[in-house]
Amino acid sequence: MSQSLNRVAVVTGAARGIGAATARRLARDGFAVAVLDLDEQSASGTAEAIVADGGTALAVAADVSDEQQVNAAVDTVAERLGPPVVLVNNAGVTRDNLLFKMSSDDWDTVLNVHLRGAFLASRAVQKYQVDQGWGRIVNLSSSSALGNRGQANYAAAKAGMQGFTKTLAIELGKFGVTVNAVAPGFIETEMTAATAARLGVDFDDFKAAAAKGIPVQRVGQPEDVANTIAFLVSDEASFVSGQVIYVAGGPLD
Ligand code: NAP
Secondary structure (H helix, E strand, C coil), X not given: CHHHCCCEEEEXXXXXXXXXXXXXXXXXXXXXXXEEECCHHHHHHXXXXXXXXXXXXXXXXXXXXXXXXXXHHHHHHHHHCCCEEEEEECCCCCCCECHHHCCHHHHHHHHHHHHHHHHHHHHHHHHHHHHHCCEEEEEECCHHHHXXXXXXXXXXXXXXXXXXXXXXHHHHHXXXXXXXXXXXXXECCHHHHHHHHHHCCCHHHHHHHHHHCCCCCCCECHHHHHHHHHHHCCHHHCCCCCCEEEECCCCCC
């Protein structure tokens, strides 16, 4: 997409999984991509793959729940790549447990990474977007926002992402900034592999069982989510804002 040339995108949690697929896709669409993750070495893997593919990428280390690290990382991106105008708030963790066994640390960790992380990164990036008069924010919600056994912390965070998305869409629209959420269903990544391991189920069996309940009869791949994000950050999506798009192979309430 020629409009994307030289525009700068930040993708958090982009060392692997959905974030890595999104970073690669946005780079192919012409964005210079900041690959942000906890660990610069793992972020470098995605950044090097983008550069080898002919794209522009920078690996940046930051814990998205740490205010100073996020502000410093966004300023580094602005200095090294240019003003960041696209932000994909993708970094995520799970700490699943039934409520009576869920520790306060499990609650705080999940809320801090997803919600506080999205807040801090969005606040740091919006000043560049407002200056440029153009911007896109995409937040990763989840089908778990609708409720999921063993995920009170994660469901609360992912439902919170939806309210956060709609509010930013209202506040930032007049500056040419759209804000949307994608809410994936079952996507094959290390996160879902870890869930299978925790339940003591073989991952292939876990995926096959999940696929049976999905109308398109397969689990999702990271690229399914990346493709949707690629549309939402494009110029063509300028009249789509404040929406939650389920990427789940079927309808969800
Ligand atoms: P993943 O494979 O576990 O990748 C998550 C990435 O986020 C990892 O690279 C991880 O880094 C990074 N990360 C974790 N905490 C961070 C922090 N504090 N600061 C910066 N980076 C951090 O997960 P995924 O399946 O691709 O999920 C990506 C997003 O989609 C998440 O928000 C998740 O909740 C959401 N989602 C996933 C699914 C699914 O089925 N997979 C469904 C719905 C929604 P480390 O490797 O260093 O820990």
